[in-house]
Amino acid sequence: MKTMFKVMSTVALTGMILGGAVWGTAQAASITATKPQASSMVQDESKVVSDTQQGITLGVSKSLYDGNHVKVELQRSGKGLSGSLTGGHWDEQMGEYIHDKGSIRQMDVFIDGKSIHEFAGGDLSKRPSVSTSPGTDANHAIMIMSDASLLGGNLEAFPDEFKLTAKIHLEGVQKPFTLEIPIQKMVNKPVVLLPNIIKKMDDLRLTLKQVHSTAHSTRIQFVLKGGHDSTILYDFFDDQGNELERISGRGTDENNKNGDFYYDFILEAPDASAKSIFMKPFTPEFKDPNAASGEFKLDKNGETVKNYLKDLEVSIPIK
Numbered sequence: 001m002k003t004m005f006k007v008m009s010t011v012a013l014t015g016m017i018l019g020g021a022v023w024g025t026a027q028a029a030s031i032t033a034t035k036p037q038a039s040s041m042v043q044d045e046s047k048v049v050s051d052t053q054q055g056i057t058l059g060v061s062k063s064l065y066d067g068n069h070v071k072v073e074l075q076r077s078g079k080g081l082s083g084s085l086t087g088g089h090w091d092e093q094m095g096e097y098i099h100d101k102g103s104i105r106q107m108d109v110f111i112d113g114k115s116i117h118e119f120a121g122g123d124l125s126k127r128p129s130v131s132t133s134p135g136t137d138a139n140h141a142i143m144i145m146s147d148a149s150l151l152g153g154n155l156e157a158f159p160d161e162f163k164l165t166a167k168i169h170l171e172g173v174q175k176p177f178t179l180e181i182p183i184q185k186m187v188n189k190p191v192v193l194l195p196n197i198i199k200k201m202d203d204l205r206l207t208l209k210q211v212h213s214t215a216h217s218t219r220i221q222f223v224l225k226g227g228h229d230s231t232i233l234y235d236f237f238d239d240q241g242n243e244l245e246r247i248s249g250r251g252t253d254e255n256n257k258n259g260d261f262y263y264d265f266i267l268e269a270p271d272a273s274a275k276s277i278f279m280k281p282f283t284p285e286f287k288d289p290n291a292a293s294g295e296f297k298l299d300k301n302g303e304t305v306k307n308y309l310k311d312l313e314v315s316i317p318i319k
Contacts, residue, residue, distance in 0.1 A: 048060075049179050049180065049181050050179070051177040051178050051179060052177075053170075053173050053174070053175050053176075053177055054173050054174065055078050055079060055080075056076065056077070056078035056081070056102060056170065056173060057076070057077045057078060058074060058075070058076050058168060058170065058177040058179070059074070059075050059076075059179070060072055060073065060074060060075070060179055060181055061073045061074070061075040061140075063181055063183065064186070064216065065158070065183050065184065065185050065186065066185075066186050066190070066214040066215070066216040066217055067185055067186065067189060067190045067212065067214060068146070068190060068212055068214055068216070068217045068218075068219040068266050069144055069145065069146045069217060069219075069247055069248065069266050070144070070145040070146070070158070070164065070183055071142065071143070071144055071216075071247075072142070072143040072145075072164070072166075072181060073135065073140065073141075073142055073143075074132075074135075074140070074141045074142070074143060074168075075139060075140055076102065076139040076140075076141075076170075077139060078102065080101070080102075081100075081101060081102035081138075081139075082100050082101040082102065083100025083101065083102070083103055083138065084100065084103065084134060084137075084138035084139070084141075085102070085103055085104060085134075085135070085138065085139055085140065085141040086103060086104060086132055086133065086134045086141050087099070087100035087103045087138070088100050088103055088171075099171035100171060101171050101172040102170050102171060102172060102173070103170060103171050104132055104141065104168060104169070104170060104171075105169045105170060105171045106168075106169040106176075107130065107132070107143075107166060107167070107168050107169070108166070108167040108176070109128075109130050109145070109164070109165070109166050109167075110164070110165040110166075110167075111128075111158070111159075111162050111163075111164060111165075112159075112162045112163055113163070113165070116128045116130065119147075119156065120147075120148060120155060120156035121156075123254070124254075125148065125151060125152075125252045125254035125255055126148050126151070126152075126155055126156070126255065127148060128145055128146060128147050128148060128158070129145065129146055129148070129248060129250060130143065130144070130145045131143070131144050131248065132144075143166070144247055144248055145164075146248050146264070146266060148255075148264070150210065150219065150221040150262070150264040151250070151251070151252050151255055151262045151263075151264050152252075152254075152255025152256055152262050153255070153256070155255065158183075158185075160184070160185040161182075161183065161184045161185065162183050163180060163181070163182060163183070164180075164181040164182075164183045165178065165179070165180050165181070166178075166179045166181065167179075186214070188214070188215070190212040190213055190214045190219070191212070191213045191214075191318075191319070192210065192211070192212050193210070193211040193213070193317055193318070194209070194210055194211075195208050195209075195211060195316070195317060196208070196209065197314055197316075199311060199312045199313070199314055200311065201309060201311035201312050202226070203226040204224065204225070204226035204312065205224070205225040205226055206222060206223070206224050206225075206281070206312050206314070207222060207223045207225075208220070208221075208222045208279075208314050208316060209221045209222055209223055211316055211317065211318060213269070213318045213319070214269065215269060216268075216269050217247055217266050217267060217268060217269050218244075218266070218267045218268075218269055218270070218277060218318055219264065219265070219266045219267075220263075220264070220265045220266075220267070220277075220279070220316060221262065221263065221264055222263050222279075222314075223260050223261065223262055223263070224251075224260065224261040224263065225258070225260045225261075231283055231284065232281050232282070232283060232309070232312075233281070233282055233283070233284060233306075234249075234265065234279055234280065234281050234282070235279075235280045235282065235306075236265070236267055236277055236278070236279055236280075237277065237278045237280070238270035238271065238274040238276075238277055238278070239270075239274050239275055239276045239277070239278065239315075240270075240271065240273075240274060242270070242271070244267045244268050244270060244277065245267065245268040246265060246266070246267055246268075247266040247267060247268060248264075248265070248266045249263075249264070249265040249266070250263070250264055251263040251264070270318070274318065275317070275318065275319050276315050276316055276317050276318060276319075277315075277316040277318055278313065278314070278315055278316070279313065279314045279316055280308050280313050281308070281309045281312045281313065282306040282307055282308045282309060283306070283307045283309065284296050284297070284304050284305065284306055284307075285297040285304075285305040285306075285307065
């Protein structure tokens with residue numbers, strides 16, 4: 001009997017999903033550390049972008065657009081703040097997420113004055129995604145934005161230069177903070193490879209379509225065709241065995257007539273000496289397969305129990 005697999009239908013992000021298109025499967029967008037950035041690669045920090053409301057100042061300390069994703073570092077200052085910029089917790093009794101005072105509660109994002117809800121025609125699966133994650137301290141957060149151009153064919157990408165407007169609502173502050181951030185793509189263009197590598201397992205067919213590499217990130221597009229009855233997630237390693245952090249990751253079957261899943265993963269750039277990335281698909285084991293929560297089963301080290309699918313593993317060239 002053949003085993004059938006599908007893309008996970010729920011979305012998992014470390015930060016909040018703020019008005020973007022996150023459709024089908026996404027794995028945790030974890031930004032735990034940032035590598036030193038060359039000054040020529042980063043937006044001019046002499047032009048301070050900030051706003052102050054009720055004694056709290058929110059500003060941009062750094063931003064970049066490498067062609068794969070936009071990264072904006074947010075910095076907060078002020079008194080009477082009870083938690084981190086991305087702080088909060090789920091209240092079981094109230095059945096809702098409770099934000100710390102001064103934490104990001106809502107974010108409205110515009111590209112050249114147009115809401116991202118309208119970008120690329122407004123369809124959810126064609127919109128940009130926006131997420132935030134904790135930074136290096138309580139007053140620091142990282143905002144990541146990517147277009148949906150690799151989630152199908154001929155989808156709209158970000159322009160090379162645009163004004164990013166973020167209206168950010170902090171808990172306990174009456175008015176939103178308005179940040180108008182000039183964004184310009186780096187001069188060095190991504191190295192684009194078209195490997196067209198195909199892997200098969202039972203009725204599944206995985207095709208590695210595109211790889212976009214920069215000094216800051218690697219963006220990978222692949223397409224999964226075939227039966228979909230179970231859950232497949234993905235780990236990524238460089239050719240030295242180091243696991244790579246996911247900057248963002250999502251997939252959708254909405255942008256084609258055949259119901260094929262298009263995936264778009266953006267990873268931290270591996271070490272400069274790396275020549276390839278190894279993608280290892282797996283199915284996680286669940287603590288209770290019949291439970292609605294979908295909680296993963298953990299091993300003695302607190303790690304998710306994974307069943308790797310060797311027939312679908314791909315060595316991805318990046319040079």
